[in-house]
Amino acid sequence: MxxxxxxxxxxxxxxxxxxxxxxxxxxxxxxAVVGEWLAWPVIRQAGGDSHSSNQFTEYQYPVAHRLLEKCDAVLRIPGESKGADIEMAKAKEMGKTIFMSLAEIPDVNSGL
Structure with missing residues (x-):
């Protein structure tokens, strides 16, 4: 966790x-979309109420992986995180663009 x-x-x-x-x-x-924002409604409906609940364990990463399928890219923010490492491995496996800093993310507002 x-x-x-x-x-x-x-x-x-x-x-x-x-x-x-x-x-x-x-x-x-x-x-920006954080997997937990989308996972918690599913987790709560399944009866989970904390990060240590069985429901959190059951649904958090499957929800995050479904979200990842829809994302164009991922930003890996600084800090140690087993969960982030799991998601980065999945993103790499899926061929997603992985940014390691905010500065790497292109500004697509140019010309608007």
Missing amino acids: SGTNGDESAIAKNLKAMEDYALPIYSKGHL
Whole structure:
């Protein structure tokens, strides 16, 4: 679980770190999407209520992988994360573009 050992405050900190990229990515003409944003409704409907629930384990990565199928690219933000490493391996397997920094993401607003 991303190296957080299920610590909800550490998980919240990691989620905030991902969300902090939403506006800068949007400013470049793209939309940032975090897998957990889409996974939690599924997890809750299945009866899960925490990152340590069986439902989280059952649905988090399958939801993230379905999302990844629809994404053009992935940004790997700094920091240790087993979950991010899993997603990067999956993205590479799928032939997705992987950016390692915000600066690498093209600004598609040019000429608008």
